[in-house]
Amino acid sequence: MLDFMDYIQLSFAEATHWNRDNSYSSLTTTTQSILDFSTPERLRVHLSSLSTPHFATSYTLGTVGLIDGSVSYLFSTVPFNKLPSSSALIPLRKISLGYRQVQAPTAPIQTWGWDSLLDSVSIPGFKDGKDTKSTTPEDREANKEDEAKRKATLLHASLHLPPPTTLYALFLRRISTNMQLSLAVCSTQGPPQSKSAPQASMLAHLAHDTGKYSNEYLFSTDNALFGWRGLWNFGPDPRYTRDVPSRLSLLSAGAEAYYSPTSSLIGMSTGLRFTTLPAATQVPSPRCSPTSTPTPISTFPYTLTLTLTPITGSLSTSYSLRASPNLAFSSRFGFNVYSWESEMVAGCELWRQSKKSKSEHDDLEWARRKVRMHDFGVSLPGSPASPLLEDPTRSEPPMRSATNNEPETSDSVIKLRVDQSWNVRLLWEGRVKELLVSAGVGLGPGSFSQSPSVSSASGSGSAQSGGGAPGMSYWRGVGVSVLYSS
Secondary structure, X not given: OOOHHHHHHHHHHHHOOOOOOOOHHHOOHHHHHHHOOOOOOOEEEEEEEEEEOOEEEEEEEEEEOEEEEEEEEEEEOOOOOOOOOOOOOOOHHHHOOOOOOOOOOXXXXXXXXXXXXXXXXXXXXXXXXXXXXXXXXXXXXXXXXHHHHHOOEXXXXXXXXXXXXXXXXXXXXEEEOOEEEEEEEEEEOOOOOOOOOOEEEEEEEEEEEOOOEEEEEEEEOHHHEEEEEEEEEOOOOOOOOOOHHHOOEEXXXXXXXXXXXXXXXXXXXXXXXXXXXXXXXXOOOOOOOOOOOOOOOOOOOEEEEEEEEOOOOEEEEEEEEEEEOOEEEEEEEEEEOOOOOEEEEEEEEEEEEOOOOHHXXXXXXXXXXXXXXXXXXXXXXXXXXXXXHOOOOOOOOOOOOOOOOOOOOEEEEEEEEEEOOOOEEEEEEEEEOOEEEEEEEEEEEEEOOOOOEEEEOOEEEEOEOOOOOOOEEEEEEEEEEEEEEO
């Protein structure tokens, strides 16, 4: 489950129309959302609040032997007036990431709005991209909001306690419609007895997205590391075509490279992604004329990825499938050509859709059905028209696609992951009253140890002998995370 501050940052990207999918770093996000989830390691409580439309706070308290926590603050020039910030109203699918449907790439200038086009065109009656005749309060408020999005800035700071304390800071600035700059700083205080200066590092990231392709440039003060990422989308250029959203599939190819002159470190990788787009799952209208060509139907949305790291010889393939709006499967196979080591991971997620309450039940539906059986000439308000009165020439509203047929609310989600070594992770995330709760458990074989406790990536707990081979033990880790926001 995402932290409240991560949820605000994702909302910031959506508010400024920044396409997170059009990046090489997001090439395998769909698979990672299902397979690479983490289970809570202990009891952790999050108290968060969106105090004003521009300012958010978050406090975290965790216990495992020692008590630790963090204090976080966030400021955004873009107001979050209509953003659900209460834990009782936040959509669970927004904060618990699952199968991620990649959207068709669009040119940033199209998603930014007509105000950006007016900035570069001289039109009588307009000044600096704004209508000089728009003097109503609504127009002035809309102009202020557009100006805030055009110069969107986000500031975030988080202080982790107890000592040695660690400070994380983030500066995010939308330079233009297709460029974004971010500066991240991490500073860790030395031991209490040490008088050395805090260890600090900074990461600068400049992203340029045109819709057709994207480039990212990175620099880290740690070992003076330089990096580049690039992604190319095959097909029509969204900057010059308007029918891109009707595409059925998307093929993307990308690469990244890193170099450090101080440590002579070199790294590179490349990858491919093939995914179906939402238009591929739209059901064609039954009233299509015989001469028209219906939209092909893809029963299930799916995503295929292939990544290769030439220097280390690592090859990884993944396949993710969304069998229904509430069920998704994913698998990943990794292989190293130098050592012949392999990895196999499979997982799934199951969402539980909330049932309609009694107040939402229509007590007059039985009467409507009875009337329609005897009177085909009358259609009651709120009931579908009789088939005998349908006009074949009347246009039909577009039907919802299978990928967008998501429940408005979900009570909970269960995620399961297992690898070739029978390491199992089980995660449950849901809403209890007005709290968002995340509980997980990890189970798998481990090396035998005389120590009374063992630790793992999924948690910590006492070592218990299992039914495996002699000299083997099983580790178990259980944790709970609670989030409350107002």
